[in-house]
Amino acid sequence: MQKENGDADRPADPGLFPSGEARMSSHDPGKCSVDFPVSVVLPAGGTGERTGLQTPKQFCTFLNRPLISYTIQAFERVSWIQSIVVVVAKESTELMTDIVQRFQHKRIRVVQGGSTRHRSIFNGVRALGEGGDGAPRVKPKVVIIHDAVRPFVEEDFLYKIATAAKEHGAAGAIRPLVSTVIATTAEGYLDHSLERARYRASEMPQGFTYDVICRAYERCSESDFEFGTECLHLALQYCGTNAKLIEGPPTLWKVTYKRDLAAAESIIKETLSRSACAITGGSAQAAVLADALQKTMGALDVELDVIPDMMGDNARYLLKGWNFIQVSVSRRCLSEVRATVSALEAANRALLYPVVVVWVHLNGSDGPSLGGGTATAEPAAIMDLASAAKLRNILLYGVQLHRSEEADHWERSVLRMAEITSVLIRERSPALVGQLLQA
Amino acid sequence: MQKENGDADRPADPGLFPSGEARMSSHDPGKCSVDFPVSVVLPAGGTGERTGLQTPKQFCTFLNRPLISYTIQAFERVSWIQSIVVVVAKESTELMTDIVQRFQHKRIRVVQGGSTRHRSIFNGVRALGEGGDGAPRVKPKVVIIHDAVRPFVEEDFLYKIATAAKEHGAAGAIRPLVSTVIATTAEGYLDHSLERARYRASEMPQGFTYDVICRAYERCSESDFEFGTECLHLALQYCGTNAKLIEGPPTLWKVTYKRDLAAAESIIKETLSRSACAITGGSAQAAVLADALQKTMGALDVELDVIPDMMGDNARYLLKGWNFIQVSVSRRCLSEVRATVSALEAANRALLYPVVVVWVHLNGSDGPSLGGGTATAEPAAIMDLASAAKLRNILLYGVQLHRSEEADHWERSVLRMAEITSVLIRERSPALVGQLLQA
Known part of the structure; x- marks a missing residue:
């Protein structure tokens, strides 16, 4: 492979230094301190159909560790995040609990998911407002929602999302479109192509004030729960909140196919x-x-x-x-x-x-x-x-x-x-x- | 890494057997024979800014061979493709010629590109109609246009594109959208999100009858040449040809970032x-x-x-x-x-x-x-x-x-x-x- 120039798709520091350890980054943590409570919901109930793997992709391992543990680590090392709720399918609860113990993750709760992505996220958000026994706990001001299969998110971007969410009620990562988006006719012909510059891909993480995300889920329809996937859309439709959109780095990419696991492994290996x-x-x-x-x-x-x-x-x-x-x-x-x-x-x-x-x-x-x-x-x-x-x-x-x-x-x-x-x-x-x- | 189930993103046979050699595939080549002349244009003039590499990504090497050679091989092994024109930037002409010689590629011509993607493709299409010395040669019925950085395209999909292009004048690969597409306000807020099911990502390869692609380029404006990227759009606008859209496999993915080179290498290594x-x-x-x-x-x-x-x-x-x-x-x-x-x-x-x-x-x-x-x-x-x-x-x-x-x-x-x-x-x-x- 050629000598690199800029490494546009690699994190400067892909979560290699859990908080509490010496960090080699020259980054000033003072700049990123957040003075309001922030918690995280990680929906991890996916079945991984697209990877072509029997194991759901968040549980696929490389270098002896499942992908989801790398993602958890990316949040764990951020000192101003108070808790992380991982939402998993019922059949994965034990596996997930084992992972948390084996890799000694802190500030984590494992919560059981619902039948769709939105139901799972709502379960996670609700868990943030309850103690372990269902009793109320201190609610976060901002909830960050992220995918379990995007392990390379970095602290400075989380900071941007959290502060924008507090200010505007909602905030989300966007990226330029990689392909032209086209509309098709019912018969499978080109109808028209969209002007690429006017549109963006909506990515993760996204942030919401606790009130906005709760209200959106309380008000949305069964059809939204069943077929929807975009939280920003619910915040707009049910709370009138136009999310602030923030251009994210290429490191936000999502592990989707088996080849992406090889890519993630290569990034970690190179960094090590x-x-x-x-x-x-x-x-x-x-x-x-x-x-x-x-x-x-x-x-x-x-x-x-x-x-x-x-x-x-x-x-x-x-x-x-x-x-x-x-x-x-x-x-x-x-x-x-x-x-x-x-x-x-x-x-x-x-x-x-x-x-x-x-x-x-x-x-x-x-x-x-x-x-x-x-x-x-x-x-x-x-x-x-x-x-x-x-x-x-x-x-x-x-x-x-x-x-x-x-x-x-x-x-x-x-x-x-x-x-x-x-x-x-x-x-x-x-x-x-x-x-x-x-x- | 886990045991695989389906390998959705890997080619069954990623070009491992150049034509003329014994092939282990159980695939029946008779089913795919094409009785009209088909040629290929591979624009390879990109600068690879997004990879974060000094070398343009089509020239990055893994397993001792540049990416573009893998892509050429994917076409070379298809017996019914009569010629392949690779369009490169002026400064890469010698490098490209060396690659063709070193890996003994056949049926290839190296052509110099223009200042934009459309100008380069048009140069490639024109070269198909000319002999080496500018004299006319037998024009292909169908021209397939593909990216130099999508090395895993397979014969059966090329067959679908070529035959659909002949029938409908134009045809293109599409894939489901991987992210929600959103429109932003001028101030950077969410305006609305598109209904994901109604849209598709336009990918490569695309196919055109020689007449349609020539006419589209002869009629299109300077602005199209300068700022456009989508050939299907030109065929629609200038020839009234609604391209037939064909859902492609995940193997059509594009090497964009450095991590994608690691992914491509892992696919080849696994297959070997x-x-x-x-x-x-x-x-x-x-x-x-x-x-x-x-x-x-x-x-x-x-x-x-x-x-x-x-x-x-x-x-x-x-x-x-x-x-x-x-x-x-x-x-x-x-x-x-x-x-x-x-x-x-x-x-x-x-x-x-x-x-x-x-x-x-x-x-x-x-x-x-x-x-x-x-x-x-x-x-x-x-x-x-x-x-x-x-x-x-x-x-x-x-x-x-x-x-x-x-x-x-x-x-x-x-x-x-x-x-x-x-x-x-x-x-x-x-x-x-x-x-x-x-x-």
Whole structure:
């Protein structure tokens, strides 16, 4: 794939940093603070017919996690959102509750949906006004409604929707039309085409004051509940509220087909692969190798920080990194690899994304792949360690290279080491853990 | 990712079998024969602003090939299409000519585009009526216009468009609207939403009789050339032709954003990975191992055919397979791996897609990874062979497993062998060629 220019369809930060953790974004959270209560309704009752999958698409998994968990995470990390109601079909309630527990989502309630999209959303809105036992609770000022299958919505856009909804009663995301819209005759011929510039596609999220969305649903007809899909239309028809329309970014796209799951996975993988942290164990030789790796991986678009260990100030890498490269020269350091894996486990680092650990080892001299008495013991040891780590969502691989006095040969080895390491980080392939690859 | 049910967005056969080669499709080509001349215009002058890529998206590559070559291939394999005109910006002419040569595309002419989409299409249509030197040639009865960035169009749909265009003068693909379409006020508020069921999205391909499309362009205004985008509209306005609209499959989607390139790549990779061919070299022991592999890979959705060699009738695998597994037990067979690679090279098999060759080897006894005197020579030999093969778009990997008397251990090894082999086939990672992986 070509080098990117602008990445128009990717989020700057696709929910990688749950609130409470250090965030690397330069974004000023003060600018986005909201001084009124905002809650979210996520209708997730769809059957996923269009994906061609047996599992409804919001429950399809990539990188070991269902799509809906990525969407929940996008809201969870926004500090000014007070609660999130996920509305699911009756048969998915248990699955959804398991997902919330397994990925430790907070501020979530799971509510049972109705027979249509509008009925489900109304159930979700009503739940916001009730306690768990049906008792009234503090109602939100604004309700944001979003699709469970649009995982890349960002805080700044949610802020725009929430504040516009408070001011105008309703607000919704729009996007330019991607195709010409045409009207057909009853016989299936072209009647006329619409002037593209005058129309927009209505997307999600949308925001409403609690009063507007409640009144709209209380007043609307059975036919609206049965056949309608557009909340903005109900607000206009039953409350006289003309929604404020806000042009959204391409990141608002909706996972509809199976190919979209591959696209979503590629976006997450790419975001996880932008940087890595090389740990030298304080060895000067390892630091030289790490510097060579840094330069070569930089050319492959992976930014590498080189640190001696994760002590003191460097402990922050443990909380922000998704990729760790343990570098060793001559002296074996499987115990250090084991320590890195343990530290990641202790920090619960791989809860939301698989974390990659690559052990890069430079053998002391030209010669056999595996020198000395460790020849057969080492591959088995790294495989065992990797198999155990994989159960914790930590993916461990080994890359081995050999010192060469010949400059050309050495350069090729370093390049191959960087390429292999980059591809292990990018592809995060569980089937290849524990392999000791040759650079 | 979940197990698929219907694969609604994937082509049954995404152009994997250029015409002239054996096709595995059960489709009856007789049903689709067209008895009038049909040609194609592919406007490919876009700048790809929306992808966020520096390279226009039709020239972005995946699996070593630019997107436009996949689209050309989709038309090239249709026997009743007489010629394809690709219209490109002046600065892309050389690049496009190189692509046509490199991938040995036939029946193609590269034509220079105009300053807008309509001007480019008109240039393409005019070129169909002229010889290379401007002399008149046999004009097509029907012209199909398609986007260079919709690579998954299939023959049966092209047939529908071509025959409807001949009958009605014009025909176009439509799809249901994915979002509600709304009209906005000048101040950016909701004015009204359209009734979704009454409208459709106009997609590609479209077909026109040569006379209708020529007349439409000859009569239309400068303003149409400058600002218009919809050919069906011109046919209606200037020729009074109401196009026949035909509901198209989801495979007609358009590569618009960078994420769509990942989606397209995933579709091609999945299609290439559905089956593989295991070659046992006639060894009974290898056949037993291949049978175990067949069963385990079947559970991973890779259909495996086991053959002794590619002689006689089995030579057909050389012409239809994308994945080859050379199986050996105890006795090394690098020479057989080399022969398979050479046969693939001689057949020009990897011209359009990278072909995977996995050498699966079972060591004779529990013990060191690499027994006997070959311990260090073998990894180097396979790496050298793989490096050379990679230059020919053939990706060679090794997987090694060890015999075990312990049933549990053996089963785990076989499962890992199948998982590793499947993932090598699915991911087609150039960076990992030449590795000898341990199952």
